[in-house]
Amino acid sequence: xxxxCLLLAAVFIFAGxxxxxxxxxxxxxxxxxxxxxxVHIGMERMAKLVxxxxxxxxxxxxxxxxxxxxxxxxxxxxxxxSIGMTKVSSAALENFVPELRVYSLPYLFQNDEHALNVLNxxxxxxxxxxxxxYWLRGLTYYDAGYRSFYTVNQPVESPEDLxxxxxxxxxxxxxxxxxxxxxGSPTPISFGELYTAxxxxxxxxxxxxxxxxxxxxxxEVAKYYSLDEHLMLPDLLLISTLQWDNLSEQEQKWIQEAAxxxxxxxxxxxAEAEEEAxxxxxxxxxxxxxxxxxxxxxxxxxxYDQYRETEPEFFELIQxxxx
Ligand code: PAF
Numbered sequence: 001x002x003x004x005c006l007l008l009a010a011v012f013i014f015a016g017x018x019x020x021x022x023x024x025x026x027x028x029x030x031x032x033x034x035x036x037x038x039v040h041i042g043m044e045r046m047a048k049l050v051x052x053x054x055x056x057x058x059x060x061x062x063x064x065x066x067x068x069x070x071x072x073x074x075x076x077x078x079x080x081x082s083i084g085m086t087k088v089s090s091a092a093l094e095n096f097v098p099e100l101r102v103y104s105l106p107y108l109f110q111n112d113e114h115a116l117n118v119l120n121x122x123x124x125x126x127x128x129x130x131x132x133x134y135w136l137r138g139l140t141y142y143d144a145g146y147r148s149f150y151t152v153n154q155p156v157e158s159p160e161d162l163x164x165x166x167x168x169x170x171x172x173x174x175x176x177x178x179x180x181x182x183x184g185s186p187t188p189i190s191f192g193e194l195y196t197a198x199x200x201x202x203x204x205x206x207x208x209x210x211x212x213x214x215x216x217x218x219x220e221v222a223k224y225y226s227l228d229e230h231l232m233l234p235d236l237l238l239i240s241t242l243q244w245d246n247l248s249e250q251e252q253k254w255i256q257e258a259a260x261x262x263x264x265x266x267x268x269x270x271a272e273a274e275e276e277a278x279x280x281x282x283x284x285x286x287x288x289x290x291x292x293x294x295x296x297x298x299x300x301x302x303x304y305d306q307y308r309e310t311e312p313e314f315f316e317l318i319q320x321x322x323x
Contacts, residue, residue, distance in 0.1 A: 025251075026059040027243060030068035030077070032191045035159050037215045038066055038273035039142045039235050042266030043087060046237070049258035058251055060085065070190035072171050079135045081242035089173035090233045099130040102314040103141040104174030105307060106230045106300040109291070114321065115232055123317050129237065137244050139237045139259040143270040144209055146229035151205035152198060154264065155224040155289050157281035161301050168194055168206035174303070178230065180208075181300050191216070198222055207231075210277035211270070225288040228296045237263075 029047070033040050040062070047060035068074060068083060073090035077083045079096075090103040102108070110116040118124050118139045128138030149156045149167065156162055162184035168177035169186045179186035187203050191212075197203050198221040205222060207230070211221055237259055243253065282288060308315060 012082060012168045024057055024059065024063050025247075027070075027239075028061050028063060029085035029087070030063040030074045030083050031067045031087040032071055032074075033064060033087075033212070034215045035064050038211050038266060038269045039087065039144065041269050042142050042262050043237070045261035045265050046258045047260060048263060050254055053254040053258060054251070058254060063095055066190070066192035070171075070192060070259055072190070073240075075136065078238060080239040081135075081240050083240070084243035085139075085237065085239045087142065087235055087237050088233055089170060091175055093136070093236065094172050096136060097131040097132050098311070099127055099137070099314065100236075101311070102127070102318065103233055104172060104178075104231065105315065106178050108315075108318065109232050118318050118321050119234055121230065121321065123314060123321070127314065131238065132241055135241045136238050137241050138276055138322050139256060140263040142235040142237060142263060144233055144235045145211070145270065145274055147207045147209055147229075147231040147233065148225065148229055149205055149207045150213055150218065150222040150225045150286075152201075152222050152224075153204055155287060156205075156228070157228040157289055157291050159295050161289045163294075164204070165204040168197060168203045169231055175231075177303055177306070178300055180294065181302055182230075183299075186237045194218065195221070207226050209274070210281070214277040219286050223285060224287050224289060225281065226291050228291050228293055230296055230300070274276075 029043065031040070031043070031195075043062055047062060048057050069077065070211050071088040072095070074086040075082065075088060075092065075096055078086050090100045093100045094104060109118070124141065128141070131138055149162070151165060154161060159182045162179070162182050165184050166187050167184040168189045168216045171190070173189045176186040176188065184309055189197050189203065194203075194206055195216060197217060198206065203228055206218065213225065219225070239255070247255070278288070
């Protein structure tokens with residue numbers, strides 16, 4: 001009769017589960033990074049906090065590695081409410097939320113502290129919420145460090161070395177302009193397709209931060225990493241406004257608090273991950289170059305002139321924070 005007991009117990013457990021979970025909501029969060037990436041780890045923390053706060057009633061299901069599409073595609077899915085959340089680079093948002101183009105100005109921030117003051121301050125918040133009118137509500141920023149060039153065939157010691165090199169950029173007009181000003185040939189490709197593109201010579205190089213260079217395994221193909229640190233683009237965690245408006249005030253509060261707290265945690269994880277990534281790629285035979293940044297800064301100045309003419313507002317506010 002132990003079998004009978006077991007069956008009875010199972011019936012109770014399942015009944016309990018389904019009863020307790022009738023109101024359970026699941027929000028799908030899709031992004032392009034692999035699960036070892038420190039930004040993914042930040043999102044896992046956020047999902048765990050939401051689970052705890054809601055007592056298991058609100059679940060954030062994470063789909064990494066471009067499983068549900070590229071950054072542009074996940075943004076489109078968010079706008080129509082097919083998925084609830086995503087995490088993208090601010091550059092991927094340029095075509096959706098033009099105000100965010102300001103972050104794509106090369107060498108915009110003076111240093112880490114300047115960046116943090118901007119992102120955590122009033123301007124950062126205003127820019128985070130600028131996407132609301134396009135159905136993309138920003139929840140928080142994740143640290144994505146500095147982006148630098150990596151190449152397959154020859155090291156980039158100065159901008160002249162970019163001449164004739166096809167460089168992968170995100171789907172961002174600002175990044176296209178930047179690489180062009182520096183003398184390279186910009187080629188927009190999604191992150192998930194880049195490994196093969198580097199391997200097959202579709203592009204000669206790309207640009208990214210150390211944890212992305214490592215976790216994508218691009219360093220297996222691109223053996224030169226030139227730390228010119230031309231961009232410091234934040235990552236943004238976003239929720240579809242269609243999803244947001246469907247949540248109770250309490251649920252919105254849980255998500256916002258979990259997002260904020262995960263961002264603080266992620267900043268700590270980032271610093272370590274960046275250092276570790278540099279060590280691992282060096283050990284794997286990547287040659288690290290520390291170029292003089294001045295020629296890169298000077299060559300990208302026309303981008304400021306173009307930008308200032310059309311939309312000076314945020315740029316000037318960000319400059320003022322520095323002072
Ligand atoms: O290079 C990109 O496409 C993005 O910066 C990445 C690495 C997917 C993170 O958003």
